[in-house]
Amino acid sequence: MxxxxxxxxxxxxxxxxxxxxxxxxxxxxxxxxxxxxxxxxxxxxxxxxxxxxxxxxxxxxxxxxxxxxHLVTDHHTHTHTHTIAAQCYEHIANHTIAWAPIQLPDLLRTSEHDDLLFQHPLVDTDYADHQRQTLLSRRDALITNPDRSHTFLIGDAALLTCPQPARAGQLILLRTLSHHTNITVRIVPINRCSPGLATPFTLYHRDDTAIAVAAHHDHAGTYTSARDILARSADTAAWLTANALDQAETSHALALPDDQPSPVP
Known part of the structure; x- marks a missing residue:
């Protein structure tokens, strides 16, 4: 729209x-x-x-x-006709900020992580198949278009909820993506913002102006351009960014256990 x-x-x-x-x-x-x-x-x-x-x-x-x-609802069950509104906004926006307190953003997940999530009985099979197809192009655009920047603010609880079989590969991918000049990954410690204080959202900007914010639910995504909600979301994103770990601390948090240095006696 x-x-x-x-x-x-x-x-x-x-x-x-x-x-x-x-x-x-x-x-x-x-x-x-x-x-x-x-x-x-x-x-x-x-x-x-x-x-x-x-x-x-x-x-x-x-x-x-x-x-x-000021509102668009994207029903996940309309797998044959729905557009995945995220693709539209990602195409229009030149900067996105995603806050993910308890589950890693779909753009950053590994295919192994996807497989483990999509096999859950609560996930609709048609929706999972549709997501697999759209995620391929969205993830490719993430790293092939340097003119669009992305900031991912991830709660450290989201790292813990990653299934154990996929965790090592997931941490490696997060560290690899964070080295791209247009991708910023920051961890927000749970002691600075517990998962229930700020629900997940994605804020879309074009030329430094917020144009939409998305809230994703189990069966639908809601996209709004109401100015008061955009302003509140921008304030929340700014607070989370200010309270996130810096680059060095984030790299340490994303390190595999064997890669982390032993504590100094």
Whole structure:
């Protein structure tokens, strides 16, 4: 939805002017500010004016019935039609901040870690298969696009909840990813922020401006652009960043037990 509202071409990143869409500047301004609920026919008209490819247009239109001016709900059960809104926002944003207090972010998990999680009886099989496919492209974009930066704030409880068979490989991957110039990984100790104080969220920025925040649940993801919630989320992210371990301390926390130096007697 925000792809259309921001006037961005989802494939090239170009911005289309109101003249190109044959609409007045006031109409364009109202659309960008998400003023009012936009019916499917109007959304389809805008997508056509922006020359969005049919597959992307279809996926965006599936969200219209669940969208309000400042809210989009992405149902995980709609595996055949839903777009994984995270992909849209990751494409638009040039900086994301993810807070993960009790479970590692999906972008940072190893495939072995995925397998162990997706085999759980509470996980829908169709959803797991869909996630495997989308995660491949999202993880590839994480390291192949240096123009987009990512900050991952991880509660140390999330390291402990990683299944034991996958833990060594997971720690190695986290340390490897943290060496990329566009990826920042920081550990937030549980004694500075217990897991229940701040629920998981992902904050999306474009040009230093917060454009959306996502809260992920078991069966759906909720994305909001309400300014008060964005401001609160930005304040929370700033506090977590200030209270996270520094780079050296984080590297030590991510070290395998055999790699950690023995305590000085």
């Amino acid at each position: 925000r792809c259309a509202k921001s006037g961005l071409d989802t494939t090239s990143g170009r911005e289309h002017s109101p003249a190109n869409c044959a609409c007045t500047p006031s109409f364009s301004g109202q659309w960008k500010q998400a003023a009012g609920h936009n019916p499917p026919t109007l959304v389809a008209w805008i997508l056509g004016a922006l020359d969005i490819d049919p597959a992307s247009a279809h996926r965006i239109l599936t969200h219209v019935e669940n969208a309000s001016p």
